[in-house]
Amino acid sequence: MASLLHAGHAAKMEAYLSLLLATNLNYTTGMSSSELEMQARQKLETEPLRLSLDEPRMIGNSGGFDIFHEIKSLKAELADQKAEYGARFSDQEKNFKNELAMLHGARIRNDMSELIGRTTQKQRYYAYRQERNCEVHGADVEFHRYVLTVPGYDKDMLDACVGFMITYGITPEGYDLHFKEAPKKILQYVNLRGNVYHLFAYTKSSHHQSEISNMQKLCDEIMQLWVSEGKTISEKITAKISEFDQLHQLWQEGEEEEQKKRELQAEKDLKRKNRGKREKGGKRR
Numbered sequence: 234m235a236s237l238l239h240a241g242h243a244a245k246m247e248a249y250l251s252l253l254l255a256t257n258l259n260y261t262t263g264m265s266s267s268e269l270e271m272q273a274r275q276k277l278e279t280e281p282l283r284l285s286l287d288e289p290r291m292i293g294n295s296g297g298f299d300i301f302h303e304i305k306s307l308k309a310e311l312a313d314q315k316a317e318y319g320a321r322f323s324d325q326e327k328n329f330k331n332e333l334a335m336l337h338g339a340r341i342r343n344d345m346s347e348l349i350g351r352t353t354q355k356q357r358y359y360a361y362r363q364e365r366n367c368e369v370h371g372a373d374v375e376f377h378r379y380v381l382t383v384p385g386y387d388k389d390m391l392d393a394c395v396g397f398m399i400t401y402g403i404t405p406e407g408y409d410l411h412f413k414e415a416p417k418k419i420l421q422y423v424n425l426r427g428n429v430y431h432l433f434a435y436t437k438s439s440h441h442q443s444e445i446s447n448m449q450k451l452c453d454e455i456m457q458l459w460v461s462e463g464k465t466i467s468e469k470i471t472a473k474i475s476e477f478d479q480l481h482q483l484w485q486e487g488e489e490e491e492q493k494k495r496e497l498q499a500e501k502d503l504k505r506k507n508r509g510k511r512e513k514g515g516k517r518r
Contacts, residue, residue, distance in 0.1 A: 372427025374401055374408065374420060381405050400427040402453060411460045418466065419459055422474065425481075426452035434488075441487045444480045451477040 377397055381390065398404050401423055403412070412423060429435045429448045438445060455473045462469065 371432060372400060372424040374423045378405060378408050400431060402426060402456065422452050422455045426456065440491060441484045444484045448477055448480050
């Protein structure tokens, strides 16, 4: 072996390094693995020693230098991969903690709204219910597509795929082809499409029905433009998004106004009820 390698190296490691050298550097093409290994061995064993020109300065032959640089390169790649996977794991851990915090917060809000729904302030429950409904039942096209890949649910898979298509207006295969790599901004309106068509807050809304209908149409148009215009956020898409946002703001303001009316009516009903109790109590005395 080259002088760079210690005399006590095991035969298995020697063969591996020889084959690694031969495979990666390919001194001669069109040779079998055993021929490449033999060529590498001969290069390591027979070439004369010389002083390397690169740092660090070493004494060895060209085969030994080749192995040294190959291992150095592999070590650098390994370090890069460790750094990449470490950062990825750190991000995953952070996301997991954030999801746990969100789930905990959602549970608190859910139970809080249930308790309020059993009091004289139950009209406030409507607003909490809308928020909870969006969090629990709101569209999430990325996660729903993942759900359809989980093994062990073959019996329900066909129905779930139909539900996916009804919710998002595309098949699972259409999502893979056109939206899997789409930016978050586009996926936001794919999810909003699912919400405005199917979420309780919109389907049971008692006002601004024309805005809801137009929002549904705009979501479909945004998705169609994303596909037809080469999967870029064009000026047409930007204009549609702006129009949707304005309509959604109008609808949201209407929801808040309706909620205030419900709360005022609840206060009036409560006062009327309390007044009735007082009058009833006075008659008894």
